[in-house]
Amino acid sequence: MSATLTPPAPAVTEPGRTPGSWRAVLALARFEARELLLYIPVLVFLLLYTGYTLWQSFFHRDGMDDYPVLHYVDRGTQSGPLLVAIAVFLCVNRAALRSHRQGTDRHFDVLPVPPWQRTLAHALSVVPVAAVVALVVTAEFTVAALRPGAVGHGSVAELAVGPLSVLLAGVLGVLLARLVRSSFPAPLFVIGLYVAVTLVAVAADGTDPDGVNWLSPVVDQSGGKPVPSDLLGRPAGWHALYLIGLTVLLLGAALLRSGLRSRSLGALTALAVAATGAGIAGQSTAGTDQVRAARTTASVHPEKVQRCVPHGTNVYCAFPEWTGTTADWAAVADRVQRLAGGTAEHRGLTVRQRLEARYGLTSDSALEPLTGPGQVTVGTRWGGNRVPEFAVGVASVLVAGDEKAAGALCDARVVTVMWLALAAQPHPMDALRDVRLDDSVTGSAIALAPTEPVSMSAAQTDVVRELLAEPPARVTAAVKAHWDELTSPRTPLARVAQLLGVPAPAKGEKAEEGDGDSCDA
Numbered sequence: 001m002s003a004t005l006t007p008p009a010p011a012v013t014e015p016g017r018t019p020g021s022w023r024a025v026l027a028l029a030r031f032e033a034r035e036l037l038l039y040i041p042v043l044v045f046l047l048l049y050t051g052y053t054l055w056q057s058f059f060h061r062d063g064m065d066d067y068p069v070l071h072y073v074d075r076g077t078q079s080g081p082l083l084v085a086i087a088v089f090l091c092v093n094r095a096a097l098r099s100h101r102q103g104t105d106r107h108f109d110v111l112p113v114p115p116w117q118r119t120l121a122h123a124l125s126v127v128p129v130a131a132v133v134a135l136v137v138t139a140e141f142t143v144a145a146l147r148p149g150a151v152g153h154g155s156v157a158e159l160a161v162g163p164l165s166v167l168l169a170g171v172l173g174v175l176l177a178r179l180v181r182s183s184f185p186a187p188l189f190v191i192g193l194y195v196a197v198t199l200v201a202v203a204a205d206g207t208d209p210d211g212v213n214w215l216s217p218v219v220d221q222s223g224g225k226p227v228p229s230d231l232l233g234r235p236a237g238w239h240a241l242y243l244i245g246l247t248v249l250l251l252g253a254a255l256l257r258s259g260l261r262s263r264s265l266g267a268l269t270a271l272a273v274a275a276t277g278a279g280i281a282g283q284s285t286a287g288t289d290q291v292r293a294a295r296t297t298a299s300v301h302p303e304k305v306q307r308c309v310p311h312g313t314n315v316y317c318a319f320p321e322w323t324g325t326t327a328d329w330a331a332v333a334d335r336v337q338r339l340a341g342g343t344a345e346h347r348g349l350t351v352r353q354r355l356e357a358r359y360g361l362t363s364d365s366a367l368e369p370l371t372g373p374g375q376v377t378v379g380t381r382w383g384g385n386r387v388p389e390f391a392v393g394v395a396s397v398l399v400a401g402d403e404k405a406a407g408a409l410c411d412a413r414v415v416t417v418m419w420l421a422l423a424a425q426p427h428p429m430d431a432l433r434d435v436r437l438d439d440s441v442t443g444s445a446i447a448l449a450p451t452e453p454v455s456m457s458a459a460q461t462d463v464v465r466e467l468l469a470e471p472p473a474r475v476t477a478a479v480k481a482h483w484d485e486l487t488s489p490r491t492p493l494a495r496v497a498q499l500l501g502v503p504a505p506a507k508g509e510k511a512e513e514g515d516g517d518s519c520d521a
Helices: 019-038 040-058 070-076 081-096 115-124 127-145 156-179 185-203 236-257 263-284 288-300 320-339 342-346 386-400 413-423 428-435 458-469 472-481 493-500 509-514
Strands: 307-311 314-318 350-353 375-378 445-447 454-456
Touching: 019 040, 019 081, 019 115, 019 127, 040 081, 040 127, 070 127, 070 156, 081 115, 081 127, 081 156, 115 156, 115 236, 127 156, 156 236, 236 263, 307 320, 314 320, 320 342, 320 350, 320 386, 320 413, 375 386, 386 413, 386 428, 413 428, 413 454, 413 458, 413 472, 413 493, 428 458, 454 458, 458 493, 472 493
Parallel strands: 314 350, 350 375
Antiparallel strands: 307 314, 445 454
């Protein structure tokens, strides 16, 4: 019995330069790309990602996204490709080990394509998958950008993160195949990487740029309300450079492991190291102090960085990227004011856009109510439930005088506030459900507003519901005729119902006070 020992392929000191060898690399890359796309995990995840993204973009539109913030939309394209990246990592790793697994390495050694070119072909096979991801990302962003009322502007560097993550995962799979001649460690590597990224995310919560957090391929920083693009402080360009440099560096390591020794590879590796280092340094120190100062100014003194646009008797002050939305705010405020009586109908309001960005992008801190008379807060999100919530804020100021006083409303004036806000909506009963914290139309509940919410008792809810069932013109005439009495804190709920021509609540006022729904509770 004898054994044949096949010596390893000699190291290549210079890459092949004949046109035929490069045609062979490209042919092998095309073959591997086709095989990669037919792997069940890659095919399934790619179809799921593409289908879900297009469905979300074209058919499943949440009201909150009626006015998409584009410098948040570009970041939202980064998480979906991670599932594709994981599938690509596992399948490319398995494809690169195919010849070893099937015992055909010794046959490849007699071919004119050396091992390092086969490694390069496996890396190039990932490019078509990354290109598909890039097309989906572009389509997702384009659909959002073409919607009427889109706010802000996107970043090419942010949009590039998804495709770059797929490329990085593919090259990492090839490198792991050259380092460990088994596909078994690949799933363990994915689990370990997930645990490491999770621990990093917990340790550095993403509220500000820092070197540790930004070593992850994707840094989401979601959860808070949108802020102007100049307050993001996201070093997107540096991060994209870091991903490109790291991908090329890993590719160089895989080629080196496959036997390539050349000056070109040394120069390419040195350039990749420099790019990776520059990306890490840049994303670690990307103007943190300046961003914090700008966030503080926008949070505490927004008037210093806003533009004010008059609409009728009111003035609407917004951050520059939101000035196009002031007409929509004005339409809602005008509808509410037209239903009011007394001087409130023609009272000049100052609607100011406000945010709280001092505690980072992931913070969702509540806004303190304004104390100035006739000042109304509007947030940086618009559409969906935000519209009736803003109407509640406008109505509260018209009835109570200012937001601070409106936050203390707990008497029968709540009925006037809620009717003004809801009757101004296209579908008042739906708006009543949307604006209440528990999505109910009966019983006591909290009605949301841009700053302080409005507390509705069960009896007040009954009266509001009865009013919304009445002809709007009749109720509007009654509100205008009895405005002073309806906005007085001394007017009891039964009297309000009588003035507006609806049945008094079945529950008496004394019973209501016993339930803790009144100012005395």
